Amino acid sequence: MGSQLLRTKPIDQILADAEHPEHRLKRTLTAWDLTALGIGAIIGTGIFVLVGTAIVGDAHRPGAGPGIVLSFVLSGITCALAALCYAEFSAMIPVAGSAYTFSYATLGEFLAWLTGWNLILEYGVACVAVAIGWSGYFNKLLKLAGLELPYWATNPPHWAGGPEGSIANFPAAIIVLLVTAILVIGIKESARAAGMIVLLKLAVVLFFIAVGAPSVSADNWTPFMPNGFEGVRAAAAIIFFAYIGFDAVSTAAEEARNPQRDVPLGILASLAVCTVLYIAVAAVLTGLIPLSQIDIHAPVAEALSVVGFKWGAAIVAIGAVAGITSVLIVMMLGQIRVFFAMSRDRLLSPRLSQVHPRFGTPHRATILTGVAIAILAALFQIGEAADMTNIGTFFAFILVSFGVMLLRYVKPDLPRPFRLPFMPLVPIMSIAACLYLMAGLPSATWIRFVVWTVIGILVYAAYGMKHSKLAAQAVDCSPPSR
Numbered sequence: 001m002g003s004q005l006l007r008t009k010p011i012d013q014i015l016a017d018a019e020h021p022e023h024r025l026k027r028t029l030t031a032w033d034l035t036a037l038g039i040g041a042i043i044g045t046g047i048f049v050l051v052g053t054a055i056v057g058d059a060h061r062p063g064a065g066p067g068i069v070l071s072f073v074l075s076g077i078t079c080a081l082a083a084l085c086y087a088e089f090s091a092m093i094p095v096a097g098s099a100y101t102f103s104y105a106t107l108g109e110f111l112a113w114l115t116g117w118n119l120i121l122e123y124g125v126a127c128v129a130v131a132i133g134w135s136g137y138f139n140k141l142l143k144l145a146g147l148e149l150p151y152w153a154t155n156p157p158h159w160a161g162g163p164e165g166s167i168a169n170f171p172a173a174i175i176v177l178l179v180t181a182i183l184v185i186g187i188k189e190s191a192r193a194a195g196m197i198v199l200l201k202l203a204v205v206l207f208f209i210a211v212g213a214p215s216v217s218a219d220n221w222t223p224f225m226p227n228g229f230e231g232v233r234a235a236a237a238i239i240f241f242a243y244i245g246f247d248a249v250s251t252a253a254e255e256a257r258n259p260q261r262d263v264p265l266g267i268l269a270s271l272a273v274c275t276v277l278y279i280a281v282a283a284v285l286t287g288l289i290p291l292s293q294i295d296i297h298a299p300v301a302e303a304l305s306v307v308g309f310k311w312g313a314a315i316v317a318i319g320a321v322a323g324i325t326s327v328l329i330v331m332m333l334g335q336i337r338v339f340f341a342m343s344r345d346r347l348l349s350p351r352l353s354q355v356h357p358r359f360g361t362p363h364r365a366t367i368l369t370g371v372a373i374a375i376l377a378a379l380f381q382i383g384e385a386a387d388m389t390n391i392g393t394f395f396a397f398i399l400v401s402f403g404v405m406l407l408r409y410v411k412p413d414l415p416r417p418f419r420l421p422f423m424p425l426v427p428i429m430s431i432a433a434c435l436y437l438m439a440g441l442p443s444a445t446w447i448r449f450v451v452w453t454v455i456g457i458l459v460y461a462a463y464g465m466k467h468s469k470l471a472a473q474a475v476d477c478s479p480p481s482r
Contacts, residue, residue: 031261034263064234076278085400099396107406109470135171391438
């Protein structure tokens with residue numbers, strides 16, 4: 001039993017499985033494509049929506065106030081430490097699955113399953129929340145244009161928390177299905193669409209900084225930390241959601257032309273660009289208007305509106321719609337590639353890892369993911385979605401950081417195109433930083449996380465343990481009974 005849970009998948013076998021004709025993905029992505037995917041996933045809901053709650057706070061935790069700048073630094077450092085660990089793994093094992101695949105190679109099948117199970121939670125909940133956020137900004141843009149969709153078509157049913165008479169959030173479902181179609185057609189087309197959107201939203205973010213900076217008043221930065229450093233830490237745990245897109249770069253490693261070079265570059269470049277922009281936006285936003293006037297639903301656009309730039313608010317709203325669209329593309333891509341990798345290992349149904357003969361994409365996993373997310377986005381309101389996404393991500397980061405240390409110890413001679421510096425200090429610091437921010441999440445989030453994990457263990461015991469490809473190989477290699 002114990003040997004089954006701890007069995008690891010050899011790296012040579014992982015790479016060989018990726019080249020099997022039935023499951024091979026097209027290698028079409030360049031370093032720019034991967035960087036664009038990372039920026040596309042990082043700049044979006046976190047900076048356009050969640051930053052307002054992080055600054056002001058809510059019933060569950062204190063806000064950071066202008067100290068949100070430090071929160072972005074704290075979250076950025078935590079992600080940078082984990083990103084270095086991801087970069088070494090991604091260059092060594094350039095296949096789909098991200099932290100799930102890395103864990104399978106180092107920590108054993110059971111922990112790999114739990115990692116994949118929590119990545120499903122991370123990406124799934126994030127996609128639903130992002131789709132609902134997209135619908136909200138889209139409706140605001142329609143109102144600015146003098147149009148308005150009926151309330152019954154933009155809210156979930158009453159039994160799910162929507163207003164009386166509402167049917168479903170149709171815009172949220174429609175954008176998910178459109179993104180699903182793009183992802184079925186091909187990864188290069190998805191990356192190209194994300195790349196164009198990235199250029200647009202980078203221009204909008206720079207526009208906000210340029211227009212807002214001259215109106216910044218230093219008086220609005222006092223007090224800098226109204227709730228002390230505890231408010232800064234609590235906010236860092238929220239806005240961590242704004243950074244986790246770099247993880248999606250590693251899920252696309254199997255489709256990179258030169259993964260040993262381009263995946264580490266894509267991870268680190270996208271994280272560096274976004275960290276600088278986040279800090280600048282946070283500084284301008286908190287200096288532009290007093291803390292009491294920050295809107296938690298559309299903080300960046302509303303800040304310009306409050307100081308008289310109505311036209312600027314409309315431009316930022318357009319950028320928010322574009323930004324959130326690209327986040328949805330990359331988050332769904334990450335979800336699908338995790339399903340694909342787990343299916344290829346037979347921990348989930350093997351049908352999910354079949355690749356379309358023309359498009360070269362895992363079309364069945366894509367369609368299943370898209371339909372499920374569209375239904376959930378249309379019918380439900382996901383409370384505290386960012387917290388649930390973050391805790392699953394923290395768990396994955398911790399396992400990847402530990403795994404990269406373990407692999408250096410047990411297999412020191414493996415080729416490493418990218419070597420993590422300052423080993424083992426960096427992964428140890430990554431683990432400590434993740435645990436520190438996890439401690440700042442509400443207790444309800446921990447309870448949900450434990451429940452989800454227990455469900456995952458039951459699913460593994462009922463299906464994954466029996467159908468695992470490694471389990472089948474162990475049976476084939478066992479000596480015949482006498």
